[in-house]
Amino acid sequence: PLNLAIGSERQKLAYFDPMAEDLERLISFQAQQDTGDSQARDLAATTLIQRKGRVFDAIADNLSTLWNRSSVEDRALLDQLKGVTSQLAALVLKGPQGLSPAEHQARISKFTQQREQLENEVGRRSQGYYERADTVTLSPVKAAIPADAVLVEFAVYRPFDPKQPNESTKNFGDPRYIAYIIPAQGEVRWKDLGAAKGIDAAVDAFRRALRDPQRHDIKQLSRALDEKIMQPVRALVGNATHLLVSPDGQLDLIPFEALVDPEGRYLIERLSVTYLTTGRDLLRMQVVRASRSGPMVIADPAFGESGTAAVARAERPGFGPRAATNKRRSITTAQDLSDVYFGPLNGTAQEARAIQSLFPDAHVLTGLHASKGALKRIDAPSILHIATHGFFLQDTTESPSPDQGKPAANDSRSVRGAAKIENPLLRSGLALSGANLNKGSSENGILTALEASNLNLWGTKLVTLSACDTGLGEVRNGEGVYGLRRAFFLSGAETLVMSLWPVSDDVTQEMMTRYYTGLKQGLGRGEALHQ
Secondary structure, eight states, rough: HHHHSOOOHHHHHHHHHHHHHHHHHHHHHHHHHHOOOOHHHHHHHHHHHHHHHHHHHHHHHHHHHHHHHHHHHHHHHHHHHHHHHHHHHHHHHOOOOOOOOHHHHHHHHHHHHHHHHHHHHHHHHTTTEEEOOOOOHHHHHTTTSSSTTEEEEEEEEEBBOTOTTTTTTTSSSSEEEEEEEEESSSOEEEEEEHHHHHHHHHHHHHHHHHTTOOOOHHHHHHHEEEEEEHHHHHTSSOOOOOEEEEEGGGGGGOGGGGGEEEEEEEETTTTTEEOOOOOHHHTTTSOOOSBOOEEEEEEEEEESSSSHHHHHHHHOOOSSEEEOOOOOOOBOOOGGGGGGGGOOOOTTHHHHHHHHOOOOEEEEEEETSOHHHHHTOOOSSEEEEEEEEEOOOOTTTTTTOGGGGOOTTTOOOOOOSSSOOOOOGSEEEEEEETSSTTTTTSSSSSEHHHHTSSSSOOOOOEEEESSHHHHOEEEEEEEEEEEHHHHHTTOOOEEEEEOSOOOOOHHHHHHHHHHHHHHHHHHHHHHHHHH
16 A cells, blocks of 8 residues: 555556456456355455555545645645646647657656656655555445445456466456446345457447437447346346446446336436446545535636637626627647637536526636636635536547547547647646637646646535536546546545536536536435436
8 A cells, every 4th residue: 555655646557557467367266266155256346346446546545635634835745736737738738839749749758757756746745644544345335335226346357267377478368347246235246248349349339329419229229238238237236226336448438327228218217327436435435525615617718719709708707698609610620739729608608607596605707717727726615517618539649539530519629739648637628718829828728637636626525527528538447537537536526427428508508407406406416417
């Protein structure tokens, strides 16, 4: 544990990588030899819960320590980390700016190294407060599962063959999915779901269909995916009406609620779903943190669609009718930030007005006030609602993903720089006021996920990212999705509501109004969304 408490994220991942093979061996032995041995199942499930998301937890613990128990010097260190992160993000997003590709990459590497050094210092400063946590076991996790719920831990693993020579490349087979079903009472159950290649192909087909309004085969594709990943599990969940789903691999990028059962009904019609990085999250949720400020809503940013609109909104920062509507279409793909254009979102001001009517104490920022600087200054609001454009893109050295092939109107923004962007948290973010302007500075209106990870949300109960594709990112087996979801959880958010595809501005407004109405009526964060 102390080795994970110090070092940068890259160093933590490097330290933990060899342990992934140990977990694969353990799962393999259990899956291959289990003939009703409950101790073997418990050991495999316990180790999986202990290992998944472990690097994430280590980083979050370090940041939490400095935010909640810090000295003046510690806060200065966090401010320095924020500053270097913003400089790195601006350098990546604005492109070479006249530099050669090699010079640009060298500058990116320089700031990346500076940030790693600061991450190391954060770990060292946190170490003084470090208290060795009790080893996570199955019993407290089961005790934290609600009576009507069941925990489903998915894992991607490569079957291990002990008969092959040591260090042989043939020791491990092709990846497979496995699921451990853990109820509050009773024995752990499990099911090997089959080859990852076939399941991932079904996931890809399902996601492509969900993003295309012209497709009419979504139910068939959803049923096909359900047969692979949920039908084998469904028989083992008993009478549970609430699934606590801890996905892995490409399953991190699908909405389980949209799967179709053999009777043609969507899963959401019978079950509620809550997503976890790991069942260990249930123990972290028992730690109560106090919010430091009231609800905050950021909506209808003045992206800079025209000089007239920008001036009008500066004079009318509240909820008056939009002063001007720019008809220029969004440009969603470009070589660097200078070629990107964020189109106005007409429904977000009404969305903000509706939320404020339900929560009168909410602090609302719109127009020019819905800025990156304002968001970076927040201090653990009880609720944070951000209604804007979001973006995620793959590394520029890779082939475009299915999500980038044909952008939809008002789809997630894609920002491609000339340099290789290795950190996926620099390829994901939110557009705020001035996003179409001031592209040469660190306060350029683009908040990358890496910058979002430095926000202070320790005490924030709910973050809603009311924007397209905010749930997407780069998947790393065992650590989840590297994108906005990881960033906002690292910053301290307890619950995160996101989108996995583009959605209509008007529909989003209606859905969010109903969601916050449910919260106001006392429904839980998950149940309000389910309804």
